[in-house]
Amino acid sequence: MLARFSRAVARLPSTGILGCTGARFKHTLPDLPYDYNALEPYISAEIMKIHHSKHHATYTNNLNAVEEKLAEALAKNDVSSVIALQPALKFNGGGYLNHSIFWENMSPNGGGDPSGDLLEQINKDFGSVDNMRKQLSAITTAIQGSGWGWLGYNQSTNKLQIATCANQDPLQASAGLVPLFGIDVWEHAYYLQYKNVRPDYVNAIWNVANWKDVESRFQKARSS
Numbered sequence: 001m002l003a004r005f006s007r008a009v010a011r012l013p014s015t016g017i018l019g020c021t022g023a024r025f026k027h028t029l030p031d032l033p034y035d036y037n038a039l040e041p042y043i044s045a046e047i048m049k050i051h052h053s054k055h056h057a058t059y060t061n062n063l064n065a066v067e068e069k070l071a072e073a074l075a076k077n078d079v080s081s082v083i084a085l086q087p088a089l090k091f092n093g094g095g096y097l098n099h100s101i102f103w104e105n106m107s108p109n110g111g112g113d114p115s116g117d118l119l120e121q122i123n124k125d126f127g128s129v130d131n132m133r134k135q136l137s138a139i140t141t142a143i144q145g146s147g148w149g150w151l152g153y154n155q156s157t158n159k160l161q162i163a164t165c166a167n168q169d170p171l172q173a174s175a176g177l178v179p180l181f182g183i184d185v186w187e188h189a190y191y192l193q194y195k196n197v198r199p200d201y202v203n204a205i206w207n208v209a210n211w212k213d214v215e216s217r218f219q220k221a222r223s224s
């Protein structure tokens with residue numbers, strides 16, 4: 001079963017303030033590309049179910065609500081309201097985007113090491129896959145509060161970089177890096193299984209890392 005990421009459903013209001021502005025698009029919660037229990041024992045089915053069906057669903061619904069308000073504010077040329085909506089747009093839009101990548105970054109057939117061009121680039125930029133893993137694990141584990149650790153691609157320097165983002169700040173919009181592989185360290189991502197031992201969760205993630213997906217994102221990022 002393939003994920004339906006970024007599937008957009010056209011909504012055509014016949015009346016109301018958006019009536020003459022054309023179609024508006026509504027984001028939908030993407031399906032997981034595997035069952036809720038598929039990543040066990042590394043991530044429990046209970047975590048996956050709540051994380052996807054509650055948390056990601058909420059970001060998706062809230063993003064739609066914010067975009068609706070934004071469209072209304074823009075239609076009224078209400079600059080003050082447009083500005084006031086930006087934090088909610090960043091938070092919910094980031095949550096929607098980050099989790100959409102996260103599900104695909106993992107696979108029940110994941111783990112091991114990357115190969116091909118991605119392996120070559122990791123070796124070039126970090127010395128070895130182990131070094132990259134160690135650096136990303138360390139910086140992600142050390143995030144204060146909630147956030148994400150990322151392996152990203154810098155299209156200006158043509159290099160891989162690791163970075164962290166607070167809250168749901170999306171990597172590309174916040175740091176200018178194309179997101180390739182993300183680790184969610186909000187407590188909702190691990191607490192039911194790992195309690196306060198975040199390092200064990202971060203180390204476990206590597207067992208389900210979907211290098212095929214990461215490689216595909218890498219190839220797309222460096223060719224665009």
Ligand SMILES: [Fe+2]
Pocket residue numbers: 051055099184186188189
């Ligand atoms: Fe999350």
